[in-house]
Amino acid sequence: MALNANQQIKDYGNLTDPEKKHAPVIVAPDEAMAGNPFEVRVIVGNVPHVMDESHYISQVELYLDEEPVGKVQLKPTQGAAEVVFVVTGTEDMVAAREIRNCTVHGFGLCGACGTRSAIVKLTAVATCNVHGSWEDSKGIEIISANVRSGRKCTWGPQL
Numbered sequence: 001m002a003l004n005a006n007q008q009i010k011d012y013g014n015l016t017d018p019e020k021k022h023a024p025v026i027v028a029p030d031e032a033m034a035g036n037p038f039e040v041r042v043i044v045g046n047v048p049h050v051m052d053e054s055h056y057i058s059q060v061e062l063y064l065d066e067e068p069v070g071k072v073q074l075k076p077t078q079g080a081a082e083v084v085f086v087v088t089g090t091e092d093m094v095a096a097r098e099i100r101n102c103t104v105h106g107f108g109l110c111g112a113c114g115t116r117s118a119i120v121k122l123t124a125v126a127t128c129n130v131h132g133s134w135e136d137s138k139g140i141e142i143i144s145a146n147v148r149s150g151r152k153c154t155w156g157p158q159l
């Protein structure tokens, strides 16, 4: 999404110490049906960040397709900086990409039944009271529940 000033991992193969402690880790399914809620767990840091009065993760935010899903304020006494959000993809997210009809933006089409899907971006932002805001993203495939009738799908979760 590029939420402006947020810091991001520069090299996933070689994380720096600040990146290990601050970049949010997004745990989510690879795919979900439009309209079906699913859980997304955001864990701050591959290495747990300290949570004490002078230095802690104060906030975790999640966005889906650049729209806010939720924002949770954390307290130093909280223990681990970890938040679970409930997220729902929409038919509109699939349709928006269908209109663009662009493989770059992740529109998928099943040749057998016309099941449509789109790769939509989950973006998490974690804020440290000392070291600022850190962002990372993960794609999730949102699959349309609207399948053309009379043709059996040979692709996707309906199998």
Ligand SMILES: [Fe+2]
Pocket (backbone or CB within 6 Å): 022, 049, 055, 056, 128, 129, 130, 131
């Ligand atoms: Fe920090």
